Amino acid sequence: MEISFKLQIIRNEGIEITAISGKLESSENEILPVIIIPSGFGSTVKDNFLLSLFLINNGFEVIRYDGINSNCFNTWPNREYRLSKILRRLDLVYKHVEDTCKTDKISIIASDILARVAVKYFGKSKKNRNSVVSLLFPILEIDKLVEISNNSIFKYVGRVDTSDSDIFNHTEFIQDCQKNNFLTKTALNEELKDIYDNLVIFAQEEEYFEINHLSKLFDYKEDYKNLKLMRFVLRNTTRSFQVNKYLCAEITKLFMSYYYKDKEIRVPQFEYILYTNKKEKNSCRRQD
Amino acid sequence: MKLSDNTLVGPEFDCVSFQGDSILAWNDEQVSAYQEKFIIEAFRHHYSNSEEYRKFCENSNIGLDDIKIKADLVKIPQIPSAIFKSIDVLSIDRKDIVKRCTSSGTHGLISNIYRDEITLDRLLNSISFGLKELYDIDINGCTVVNLGPDTDEAADIWFAYITSILNLVLDAHNFMVKGELQCEAVYNFINNNSDKKLLILGAPPLLLHFINYLKDNGLKLNLKKGDIVKTAGGWKKHTGIMIERDEFSLLMKEYFNADEEGILDAFNQVELNTVVFECNKKSKHLPPWVKVIVRDPYTLEDIGYEKLGILSYLDASSNSYPCFLLSDDLGILKKDCSCGRSGDVVQLVRRVKKVEAKGCAIKIDSNLLRRVK
Numbered sequence: 068m069e070i071s072f073k074l075q076i077i078r079n080e081g082i083e084i085t086a087i088s089g090k091l092e093s094s095e096n097e098i099l100p101v102i103i104i105p106s107g108f109g110s111t112v113k114d115n116f117l118l119s120l121f122l123i124n125n126g127f128e129v130i131r132y133d134g135i136n137s138n139c140f141n142t143w144p145n146r147e148y149r150l151s152k153i154l155r156r157l158d159l160v161y162k163h164v165e166d167t168c169k170t171d172k173i174s175i176i177a178s179d180i181l182a183r184v185a186v187k188y189f190g191k192s193k194k195n196r197n198s199v200v201s202l203l204f205p206i207l208e209i210d211k212l213v214e215i216s217n218n219s220i221f222k223y224v225g226r227v228d229t230s231d232s233d234i235f236n237h238t239e240f241i242q243d244c245q246k247n248n249f250l251t252k253t254a255l256n257e258e259l260k261d262i263y264d265n266l267v268i269f270a271q272e273e274e275y276f277e278i279n280h281l282s283k284l285f286d287y288k289e290d291y292k293n294l295k296l297m298r299f300v301l302r303n304t305t306r307s308f309q310v311n312k313y314l315c316a317e318i319t320k321l322f323m324s325y326y327y328k329d330k331e332i333r334v335p336q337f338e339y340i341l342y343t344n345k346k347e348k349n350s351c352r353r354q355d
Numbered sequence: 356m357k358l359s360d361n362t363l364v365g366p367e368f369d370c371v372s373f374q375g376d377s378i379l380a381w382n383d384e385q386v387s388a389y390q391e392k393f394i395i396e397a398f399r400h401h402y403s404n405s406e407e408y409r410k411f412c413e414n415s416n417i418g419l420d421d422i423k424i425k426a427d428l429v430k431i432p433q434i435p436s437a438i439f440k441s442i443d444v445l446s447i448d449r450k451d452i453v454k455r456c457t458s459s460g461t462h463g464l465i466s467n468i469y470r471d472e473i474t475l476d477r478l479l480n481s482i483s484f485g486l487k488e489l490y491d492i493d494i495n496g497c498t499v500v501n502l503g504p505d506t507d508e509a510a511d512i513w514f515a516y517i518t519s520i521l522n523l524v525l526d527a528h529n530f531m532v533k534g535e536l537q538c539e540a541v542y543n544f545i546n547n548n549s550d551k552k553l554l555i556l557g558a559p560p561l562l563l564h565f566i567n568y569l570k571d572n573g574l575k576l577n578l579k580k581g582d583i584v585k586t587a588g589g590w591k592k593h594t595g596i597m598i599e600r601d602e603f604s605l606l607m608k609e610y611f612n613a614d615e616e617g618i619l620d621a622f623n624q625v626e627l628n629t630v631v632f633e634c635n636k637k638s639k640h641l642p643p644w645v646k647v648i649v650r651d652p653y654t655l656e657d658i659g660y661e662k663l664g665i666l667s668y669l670d671a672s673s674n675s676y677p678c679f680l681l682s683d684d685l686g687i688l689k690k691d692c693s694c695g696r697s698g699d700v701v702q703l704v705r706r707v708k709k710v711e712a713k714g715c716a717i718k719i720d721s722n723l724l725r726r727v728k
Contacts (some may be wrong), residue, residue: 132363313365
């Protein structure tokens with residue numbers, strides 16, 4: 068199953084985003100459900116390669132993009148990391164997908180802090196009618212994260228060497244969160260309420276993700292039986308899903324159950340993964 | 356909120372081994388319990404599914420009922436590496452073979468190991484595990500400069516293949532094309548990417564070849580603290596003369612400005628399904644799914660820790676063949692390490708002296724020299 072990967076440069080309002088889209092060559096002219104996968108904190112599109120391969124092979128078009136100023140295979144400068152910027156970038160990518168893919172079946176898989184951004188975006192904009200909002204190891208309660216991380220979110224969450232004292236301006240990050248209403252529980256509750264029926268969470272109990280705590284956030288909702296999609300609490304599952312076929316398969320099956328009922332999952336095989344990885348690298352490396 | 360409780364995604368072995376909390380912090384009891392469960396499970400699988408292995412066990416008077424508890428692990432029959440040069444040992448149907456993996460084949464003696472999806476996945480996970488646990492390198496944590504070929508050119512040759520699959524977990528760049536190391540490209544790439552954490556990977560002969568290029572052209576590199584020079588593939592040159600690690604480190608410091616703690620080795624052989632990584636204290640740390648038993652060269656009795664003997668392996672990560680090996684290497688097993696990680700560490704001392712038992716590095720070295728000539 069050959070995949071067509073395309074490097075896309077999305078430019079708007081002085082913002083430039085490098086994205087990689089992928090779909091099966093055999094479906095080149097079909098309109099497929101689209102899944103947007105923004106890179107999580109401190110990660111790149113490469114992290115999501117295996118997951119995207121699973122999804123593409125099972126009938127989805129996948130758009131992945133990186134954080135700020137990225138060329139798709141490198142990390143980005145963390146000192147520019149602000150949730151408002153991430154939200155703006157998601158909006159630009161979403162609109163780009165709407166324009167180019169001609170579908171309203173646009174879902175998202177967002178991990179760690181990006182999950183909070185996705186909840187705000189899909190919640191506020193009500194763009195969730197035909198969407199699945201899938202949160203992977205989410206960090207929803209930014210205020211709690213800030214409290215736990217003791218002013219060093221980047222050290223706590225990411226894979227970032229914080230020995231460079233200039234790498235992150237904590238105060239500005241918090242101010243940005245406050246200004247854009249990322250910190251209050253009321254806002255989070257309201258946004259979750261808006262996307263509740265289409266929400267999927269793959270999570271593991273962690274210091275900043277307590278299942279009980281999250282359950283309380285959902286207390287306003289009593290009609291559990293009407294849930295369309297399941298929530299999963301994972302045991303022994305790290306964020307390293309770039310080599311975790313089993314988790315990729317579970318996430319793919321979940322999306323298939325929503326868009327392609329009764330279809331069997333196709334699991335990419337090792338040699339095919341190697342081949343496609345090389346193909347993507349050759350066709351999508353941006354030369355700046 | 357409806358949350359399904361503790362969903363285990365994937366087989367238990369994979370979840371516990373590769374997805375759980377740091378297993379290099381486990382205490383002895385945890386490691387013992389793990390090994391008792393998973394190594395015995397692996398033994399039962401191979402005994403039941405490999406006719407060759409079952410016969411081998413029967414010849415050793417070992418049946419399924421003889422291996423039940425941890426104390427029985429030392430009795431699990433281990434296949435001499437040389438056997439893989441003469442017969443195919445399989446625990447799966449041939450139709451499930453994904454990759455035939457071969458050793459260097461120096462002097463025409465080639466080991467054939469057949470791997471299926473599960474076994475290859477676990478191999479990759481062992482690499483990912485080692486990079487993360489030993490070097491704190493996560494997926495995009497560094498850029499790999501591989502002095503070897505890409506996957507296609509590596510074909511079945513094990514060492515080249517294993518380094519080439521790093522592409523899947525890291526941003527890797529390969530610098531051997533048609534058997535020839537692209538020295539100028541390596542030099543330029545390292546210089547142009549000095550802002551990134553670099554992992555320079557190669558067999559010692561290839562790194563020495565690259566140093567000769569630097570010498571000949573009056574060049575030196577300036578690696579920064581945190582960069583890693585990673586050797587693997589064996590320490591003998593084509594001449595069979597051992598390259599002393601101290602001498603090698605001095606060259607790395609002189610020509611790469613490499614930090615001593617960043618000059619590290621890794622061990623693997625085609626028959627083993629795990630790459631064993633070295634920490635910055637130069638200890639090769641064994642993950643719990645690999646149990647090393649050091650055996651007396653004459654009696655094959657387990658001689659325990661701190662004594663020189665033949666290294667033998669029980670690697671529970673293989674599904675397609677019994678990865679229970681009696682190797683050609685002499686070494687010492689030690690407990691714990693000053694780096695703070697728990698568990699066993701292994702020190703390879705030298706090969707058992709046999710003409711046919713030379714390493715993959717020799718093949719690469721001699722191939723390279725042939726090209727150069």
